[in-house]
Amino acid sequence: AQTVTQSQPEMSVQEAETVTLSCTYDTSENNYYLFWYKQPPSRQMILVIRQEAYKQQNATENRFSVNFQKAAKSFSLKISDSQLGDTAMYFCAFTAGTYKYIFGTGTRLKVLA
Amino acid sequence: EPEVTQTPSHQVTQMGQEVILRCVPISNHLYFYWYRQILGQKVEFLVSFYNNEISEKSEIFDDQFSVERPDGSNFTLKIRSTKLEDSAMYFCASSEPQGGLGEAFFGQGTRLTVV
DSSP: OOEEEOOOSEEEEETTOOEEEOOEEEOSOSSOEEEEEEEOTTOOOEEEEEEETTOOSOOEETTEEEEEETTTTEEEEEEOSOOGGGOEEEEEEEEOSSSOOEEOOOEEEEEEO | OOOOEEEOSEEEEOTTOOEEEEEEOOTTOOEEEEEEEOTTSOOEEEEEEETTEEEEEOTTOOTTEEEEOOSSSOEEEEESSOOGGGOEEEEEEEEOTTGGGSOEEEOOOEEEEEO
16 A cells, blocks of 8 residues: 655744655555645645656755655655745645545644744 | 636535535646545545546545536536535645646635534
8 A cells, every 4th residue: 555654743943944844655656756735724735846756856946855765765845944934734745646646644834933 | 827726615514415516627637636634634535537437536435425527627526415524625636638647736625514
């Protein structure tokens, strides 16, 4: 079975600091995509960053970057220069072409002023 | 920028009543999904839909649920006889023609409250 695990239910970071959210997954597939979604209090799901498993280079989107370790099945999200607007629930998600996305349980991030 | 739109944003219904949640996926997308998030819990897959039929469904998606693409633009989720435990946020999503290996774009969600 394919699973996604986020072991940090809550985290906090000071404004302008860097924080890393952890995610591990389990799959026997070789070709798959990984995502980080942000869910603010409005509860809308907003894509933050995505990573194709066949790409060795870690994805980067402005202040957001990932550390993708395929052998270890690890996909962490690093947020640099944290801003108050980054306060949200963050979900790691996985899809392997089975027409569905599997989400982790989420990490609630609070950015402190 | 194209987006997935869902209506209504919030619906309150009596237990046992039927509800229909509506979604307009992004126009050139071919794969459609419904997900559910009970308050405080993770997002759970309900069903995926491609080529006018269900591609995959979870064990949550039992006989009280059905999906339809009635007119080529809307994608609906019907719950026939709502239960208290159906109270949740329901998200519609769609993805590009390459399907399950592409990015899913989510709507803003419909908050369903069953009383």
